[in-house]
Amino acid sequence: xxxxxxxxxxxxxxxxxxxxxxxxxxxxxxxxxxxxxxxxxxxxxxxxxxxxxxxxxxxxxxxxxxxxxxxxxxxxxxxxxxxxxxxxxxxxxxxxxxxxxxxxxxxxxxxxxxxxxxxxxxxxxxxxxxxxxxxxxxxxxxxxxxxxxxxxxxxxxxxxxxxxxxxxxxxxxxxxxxxxxxxxxxxxxxxxxxxxxxxxxxxxxxxxxxxxxxxxxxxxxxxxxxxxxxxxxxxxxxxxxxxxxxxxxxxxxxxxxxxxxxxxxxxxxxxxxxxxxxxxxxxxxxxxxxxxxxxxxxxxxxxxxxxxxxxxxxxxxxxxxxxxxxxxxxxxxxx
Numbered sequence: 001x002x003x004x005x006x007x008x009x010x011x012x013x014x015x016x017x018x019x020x021x022x023x024x025x026x027x028x029x030x031x032x033x034x035x036x037x038x039x040x041x042x043x044x045x046x047x048x049x050x051x052x053x054x055x056x057x058x059x060x061x062x063x064x065x066x067x068x069x070x071x072x073x074x075x076x077x078x079x080x081x082x083x084x085x086x087x088x089x090x091x092x093x094x095x096x097x098x099x100x101x102x103x104x105x106x107x108x109x110x111x112x113x114x115x116x117x118x119x120x121x122x123x124x125x126x127x128x129x130x131x132x133x134x135x136x137x138x139x140x141x142x143x144x145x146x147x148x149x150x151x152x153x154x155x156x157x158x159x160x161x162x163x164x165x166x167x168x169x170x171x172x173x174x175x176x177x178x179x180x181x182x183x184x185x186x187x188x189x190x191x192x193x194x195x196x197x198x199x200x201x202x203x204x205x206x207x208x209x210x211x212x213x214x215x216x217x218x219x220x221x222x223x224x225x226x227x228x229x230x231x232x233x234x235x236x237x238x239x240x241x242x243x244x245x246x247x248x249x250x251x252x253x254x255x256x257x258x259x260x261x262x263x264x265x266x267x268x269x270x271x272x273x274x275x276x277x278x279x280x281x282x283x284x285x286x287x288x289x290x291x292x293x294x295x296x297x298x299x300x301x302x303x304x305x306x307x308x309x310x311x312x313x314x315x316x317x318x319x320x321x322x323x324x325x326x327x328x329x330x331x332x333x334x335x
Contacts (some may be wrong), residue, residue, distance in 0.1 A: 134281075140334065141327045181226070182288040185226055229278055251294045251295055
């Protein structure tokens, strides 16, 4: 006979028990092992979800939003009532397709690179007063999930900062982005005219410029900076940040700032749709004598951390072009 100390799980409480068992009857009973059941929310990356909308506001918003944290939302705001999704959904396709390229011109560049980048200013007085911008179309065709997250984030920020504090925070975000793009414009212009000179940056953008320094090393042959593009057939316009070669490939480049890391393309939300819309307009704008079939999204960080560069090849650009056509249709139907 041996004295065996056993541990029983009784109602979630560990209780020791001493029993005498013959050696011949000693065995491991499965019923004595009751593994603790994991909560369905134990694997959720709560930090990522809690900062989602705040990260969204640092650039532009996208339809690629993750699922909601039901437990957190119900605790703070009460249960969220959502319409039941259909059991069978079909992929939407644009009612009217329009080519991404102007096939009368070749996508590859044959003409020499310009000495100075082109900048076509936005002039609303030249028949453009009724032409919507890419930003406006994307903002007015947000999904219900995107609107929900934006409203939730706004309520939280106001509760922490107050109404005036939130307004000041929003103004600072806008001001930093404007200064960052201005510094980039100065850099691109000086690099084209005086490559040996290194411009000095204001303190509020030094971190951003340091963040993208390794990206700028691969950017050259700048063709356009802060230049207006317009698609006359589809009736929209936008201001493209930059058109240049990145590692030898001509791209529409969009510069973004963010408080949180965005290492994956899916973290950039609506930015790929925006870049495809700009490229499609440029390809059909007679002010530009070339075609662009690639894109680049660069996310810069204020603390100087290395920026993330997300490249969009021709296949991805075609996919996001179709997504843009759908958003444009939704915008037109709303009007």
